[in-house]
Amino acid sequence: MISDLPTGFARHLGTDRRRSEHTVRAYRATAARLVAFLGQHWGEEISRAALGRVSAADLRAYLAHRRSEGLSNVSAAREVSAIRGFLSWAGEGTSGPPLKGPRVKKGVPRPIAPDEVLALAETVAEEASEPWIAARDWAVLLLLYGAGLRIGEALMLEGGIFPLGETLSVTGKRSKTRMVPLLPQVREALERYADLCPFGVSSGSPIFRGVKGGPLSPALVRRSVRHARAVLGLSDRTTPHALRHSFATHLLGRGADLRSLQELLGHASLSSTQIYTRVDAAHLLDVYRNAHPRAEG
Structure with missing residues (x-):
């Protein structure tokens, strides 16, 4: 059949x-x-x-x-x-005919489109060897894109954050603490991982674990993202940190003010946040040029 x-x-x-x-x-x-x-x-x-x-x-x-x-x-x-x-x-192990995936246009650094972010996270999860590892990787990447965390900040989270609320306390550079809102999708991803993690989640211990129970290494997350972006044909600039950049740029494009964005990202100075105004302007210029081929720079 x-x-x-x-x-x-x-x-x-x-x-x-x-x-x-x-x-x-x-x-x-x-x-x-x-x-x-x-x-x-x-x-x-x-x-x-x-x-x-x-x-x-x-x-x-x-x-x-x-x-x-x-x-x-x-x-x-x-x-x-x-x-x-x-x-x-x-074919019981026999490879089928060669088939290349579509090429994705590469160029200067640009925000990762939301559909690309989800495809990246889904591909990383799909490559996982265990369901709990898939849930772990999905939760980590959603924290980077959905809450704007640095990869180190996400991996430093401890079990004391549970039960989750509407916001999350994050310790960033220079041990500075900030509060970030938790989107429902990010909260659900964290809760599902906590339910599946075979090592449990306890206060004072890191949430994200490696296969042997030790703290999850940032290098492992980066390696998984490198593999997934190759599968998807995305630019080599598609990195875990690029998800945080995309979080910032997409918020700015939706009307967020720089001061609020500075607080969300944990930037010590506003000048660090202002770079996203240039990135967003460059992205809009690309859209304009693509829509109007005769437009002048």
Whole structure:
């Protein structure tokens, strides 16, 4: 049966690969879409053996179909990653035809678009070997983008922050403490990680742990982001710290004043915050130039 293929793949991911529920759900959906497309494309029932003759042209046709439905570059890149895993599973380790994800335009540093941030966080979580690690990585990246924390600030958080409220006390540079608002999505991510963490969450101990229970290393977070941005075809300037920059720039673009932004970011001087006015202006200029090719600089 056609439905057995995506279901079997999902079972493999959840049981053999111990991937997170989020990854299993996303990859199963991609597998189901591909099988349905190939069934119509070839005019036949799709068996596991039939997947062995999928060509690069077939996959390009599938991606073109998905792009016609409004799939973005970063989402298409994630879809390619899922397809590779599905075809490898169907071929029992035999790689399918070579298929490159779409190229994402690279250039000078710019804020990461919200859809790219979510795709990055989802891809990092999908690569995790355990559900609790997926929840951990998702929570860390949402803290950087959704609360504007530095990576060191996020990893220094201790169990005493629970139960969570509407705001979070953060200790930044020079041991200066500030209060940042917690968006519901960020709060839910933290609470889910706390529920899944096998080492528990206790006051005085770091929340985010490595696989052996020690404090999570910033280098591990950076490495995961490097891998995810390669999968998605994002610029090498897409770093954990860039998520904090995007938080600031997007708030400024939505009307936040510099003094409030300075407090949220924990900047000692306003001059450190004012850089985002230039970044936002440059971003708007790019939008203008793209919309009006004859516009002069």
